[in-house]
Amino acid sequence: MPDPIHQFDIHTIIPIKLFGWDVSFTNSSLYMVLAVLLIAGFYMVSMRARSLVPTRIQSVAEISHEFVAGMLRDSAGHSGMKYFPFVFSLFMFIFAANMLGMIPGAFTVTSHIVVTAALAALVFFTVLVVGFAKNGLHFLKLFVPEGVPILILPLVVAIEVISFLSRPISHSVRLFANMLAGHITLKVFGGFVVMLLGAGSYSILAPLPLAFAVALTALEFLVAFLQAYVFTMLTCMYLNDALHPGH
Amino acid sequence: MSDPADKRGRRQGEMSPEELAAFQARVSDLDSKLDKVREQRHGRDSDQDAEMRGRGMAYGMRMATELVSAVIVGGLIGYALDWWLGTKPWLFLLFFVLGFAAGVLNVLRAYERMQKEFMAKTGGRIGHSVPDDED
Numbered sequence: 218m219p220d221p222i223h224q225f226d227i228h229t230i231i232p233i234k235l236f237g238w239d240v241s242f243t244n245s246s247l248y249m250v251l252a253v254l255l256i257a258g259f260y261m262v263s264m265r266a267r268s269l270v271p272t273r274i275q276s277v278a279e280i281s282h283e284f285v286a287g288m289l290r291d292s293a294g295h296s297g298m299k300y301f302p303f304v305f306s307l308f309m310f311i312f313a314a315n316m317l318g319m320i321p322g323a324f325t326v327t328s329h330i331v332v333t334a335a336l337a338a339l340v341f342f343t344v345l346v347v348g349f350a351k352n353g354l355h356f357l358k359l360f361v362p363e364g365v366p367i368l369i370l371p372l373v374v375a376i377e378v379i380s381f382l383s384r385p386i387s388h389s390v391r392l393f394a395n396m397l398a399g400h401i402t403l404k405v406f407g408g409f410v411v412m413l414l415g416a417g418s419y420s421i422l423a424p425l426p427l428a429f430a431v432a433l434t435a436l437e438f439l440v441a442f443l444q445a446y447v448f449t450m451l452t453c454m455y456l457n458d459a460l461h462p463g464h
Numbered sequence: 465m466s467d468p469a470d471k472r473g474r475r476q477g478e479m480s481p482e483e484l485a486a487f488q489a490r491v492s493d494l495d496s497k498l499d500k501v502r503e504q505r506h507g508r509d510s511d512q513d514a515e516m517r518g519r520g521m522a523y524g525m526r527m528a529t530e531l532v533s534a535v536i537v538g539g540l541i542g543y544a545l546d547w548w549l550g551t552k553p554w555l556f557l558l559f560f561v562l563g564f565a566a567g568v569l570n571v572l573r574a575y576e577r578m579q580k581e582f583m584a585k586t587g588g589r590i591g592h593s594v595p596d597d598e599d
Contacts, residue, residue: 379566386533
């Protein structure tokens with residue numbers, strides 16, 4: 218049976234050593250670069266005409282812009298729009314990486330927790346920096362809910378702090394686990410088809426897992442979009458906490 | 465939300481209030497007609513159902529990670545404090561429980577947000593539309 222984990226192997230394409238660190242260009246880096254090039258290329262081509270009545274490709278670009286802008290405006294308000302470039306880049310990068318991963322034989326960047334953890338840490342520290350820069354020590358009010366008796370306040374503050382610190386973990390694990398699990402499931406069902414085909418008279422059963430794999434592929438496309446959406450949505454909410462810690 | 469859009473429309477002289485009302489009536493009429501057609505066409509099971517299932521899975525996954533990650537963070541903090549202060553295993557136990565409480569808090573908050581999101585999307589109209597006195 219084909220190894221379902223093999224698709225997540227990292228291998229070096231161009232070995233690079235920098236100050237004793239291994240910063241080689243790997244297949245993961247390649248797909249990240251591909252995702253960025255794809256996004257940049259798409260927007261350059263689609264927005265070239267800049268017509269008032271958009272062409273089909275231009276309207277796709279505009280819809281994606283409106284989608285993320287609406288998400289950010291709804292959850293962080295107008296003051297949150299300053300961080301639109303950050304949020305939009307995050308969404309497009311994760312979405313493009315997830316979709317590139319759906320191409321058979323391609324590598325899925327977001328199925329590695331290093332990548333998603335780095336993205337979540339970026340959001341986490343952005344929230345911290347923005348929160349303290351905008352509100353100063355007032356930002357700490359995020360951990361002190363109003364109307365709590367002084368006796369149990371230390372307990373509540375401890376719980377709130379733990380809740381805050383758990384954000385980057387759930388933020389990164391969700392994206393990573395969804396992509397990893399989905400791709401392993403697809404591979405396993407593909408493996409079942411191959412195994413059944415080689416099992417003599419049982420090969421009449423082979424279409425069964427094949428049908429399942431087809432259905433799962435459709436579901437995976439949905440998950441690829443949904444997880445990019447959920448990641449961005451949570452980023453918006455965390456930014457909202459940084460901008461308006463009072464409530 | 466609807467108020468500023470309304471004002472902008474009038475300022476540009478695109479629609480008077482009567483026209484707007486007529487337009488809205490037409491839209492809601494069209495909506496209910498579309499609902500009827502959709503119902504006839506594919507009843508309950510359809511790609512909408514599949515999408516809802518995908519969404520449900522994403523939500524379930526989200527709840528699970530919200531709970532577990534807080535427990536892990538609480539446990540780690542307790543363990544680190546124990547290691548630092550030499551109070552094994554008491555702070556670990558305390559922070560493990562606090563982590564669980566934080567996890568439940570996370571889940572409750574996530575649920576609240578989902579509910580709000582869902583209400584905003586459907587406007588509280590969960591089932592199909594039924595004609596009443598206002599129609």
